[in-house]
Amino acid sequence: VQFRQENVEDVYEITEEIGSGQFAVVRKCIEKCSGKVFAAKFIKKKRARASRRGVTKEDIEREVDILTTVGHKNIISLHEVYESNNEVVLILEMVAGGELFDFLSDKEYLTEPEAVAFMIQILNGMDYLHERNIAHFDLKPENIMLLNKDAEPHNIKLIDFGLAQRITPGMEYKNMHGTPEFVAPEIIAFEPIGLPADCWSIGVITFILLSGCSPFLGDDKSETFENITRVDYEFDDEYFADTSDLARDFIQHLLVKDQRKRFTIKDCLNHAWIKGAANYIPAWVTQEPLSPP
Numbered sequence: 001v002q003f004r005q006e007n008v009e010d011v012y013e014i015t016e017e018i019g020s021g022q023f024a025v026v027r028k029c030i031e032k033c034s035g036k037v038f039a040a041k042f043i044k045k046k047r048a049r050a051s052r053r054g055v056t057k058e059d060i061e062r063e064v065d066i067l068t069t070v071g072h073k074n075i076i077s078l079h080e081v082y083e084s085n086n087e088v089v090l091i092l093e094m095v096a097g098g099e100l101f102d103f104l105s106d107k108e109y110l111t112e113p114e115a116v117a118f119m120i121q122i123l124n125g126m127d128y129l130h131e132r133n134i135a136h137f138d139l140k141p142e143n144i145m146l147l148n149k150d151a152e153p154h155n156i157k158l159i160d161f162g163l164a165q166r167i168t169p170g171m172e173y174k175n176m177h178g179t180p181e182f183v184a185p186e187i188i189a190f191e192p193i194g195l196p197a198d199c200w201s202i203g204v205i206t207f208i209l210l211s212g213c214s215p216f217l218g219d220d221k222s223e224t225f226e227n228i229t230r231v232d233y234e235f236d237d238e239y240f241a242d243t244s245d246l247a248r249d250f251i252q253h254l255l256v257k258d259q260r261k262r263f264t265i266k267d268c269l270n271h272a273w274i275k276g277a278a279n280y281i282p283a284w285v286t287q288e289p290l291s292p293p
C-alpha cells in the first residue's frame, strides 16, 4: 500500500483520542465519503538520525508491511496510510471495547473460562502470525483490544505492530525494547530472539489474567529484569488457590528460560487447558475458519 500524500483531514473527520503509544496518538475518525468509523494512528517521524524522538521511516514501513500482509479476525486490519512531512497516519479498523488491560482492572481477575476464552483468541491470532514467521515482540494487555466490552464472550484484536518483525531463520534480532514486565530472558540477555519471545509474554499475560498479579514485576526496572533472568516467580496461594493444575501447567511450560524448551503456540493450542475449553467456548471463538482455497 502506498502512503497517500494528501491531507488526511480532507478525507476523514478526526475526533476524540482513544489511545496512545510512545510516539503515537490514536484518534477516532470518520471517513467523510462513507461515514465509516476508523482509528487514526498518528506516528511522529524521526527528524534527525541522532534524534531519540519519533520513529524511523523504515520502522513505520515495517509496521505497514506487516499489517498489510496479515488478515485475521483477531488482528487489527489496516485500511490505508497517509503521510505528511512530519508524521505518518495509519487508518486502522476501529475497536471500541477498550484495552484488555482496563477490562481487567475493572474485574480484578477473570474466572478460568473467561481467561481461556480470551487466551484462545490471542493464541489463534498469534498462531496466524507465527505460521508466517512474524513475531509481535510487544505482547501485553495494553496491546490486546476488545471489539465490544459488553458482548459475551469477548472478541479481541491484537494491536500495535510497531515492534513486530519478520523472523528469517539465522537472522539475529537483539536491540529490543519491549515492556520490562513482559520481555523474555533472552531479550534481557541480548541473545538472538525470535518467535519464542512472544510465547514467554503469553505466559506472563495468562498469569495476570488469572490472578491480577504480574509474576516478575519488581520495585524498579532492574529488579524486574533480575526476577525474569532468574525465572523467579510463584503461584501465591492468596491468588492461585482456586486455579486448576492445568492452568498452572500451561503457564509453567511458557515461563521457561531456555527458549528452545519453551512451549510454542501450537503446543499451547494442543494443551488440555485450552483444548478442554472447546466444550464450553462457542465454536466461533475456538474454530478457525477454513483458510481460503
Ligand SMILES: Nc1cc2c(nn1)-c1ccccc1CC2
Pocket (backbone or CB within 6 Å): 018, 019, 020, 021, 022, 024, 026, 039, 041, 076, 092, 093, 094, 095, 145, 159, 160
Ligand atoms: N499503540 C497503539 C495504541 C492503540 C491502537 N493502536 N496502536 C489502536 C488501534 C486501533 C483501535 C484503537 C487503538 C487505541 C490504542
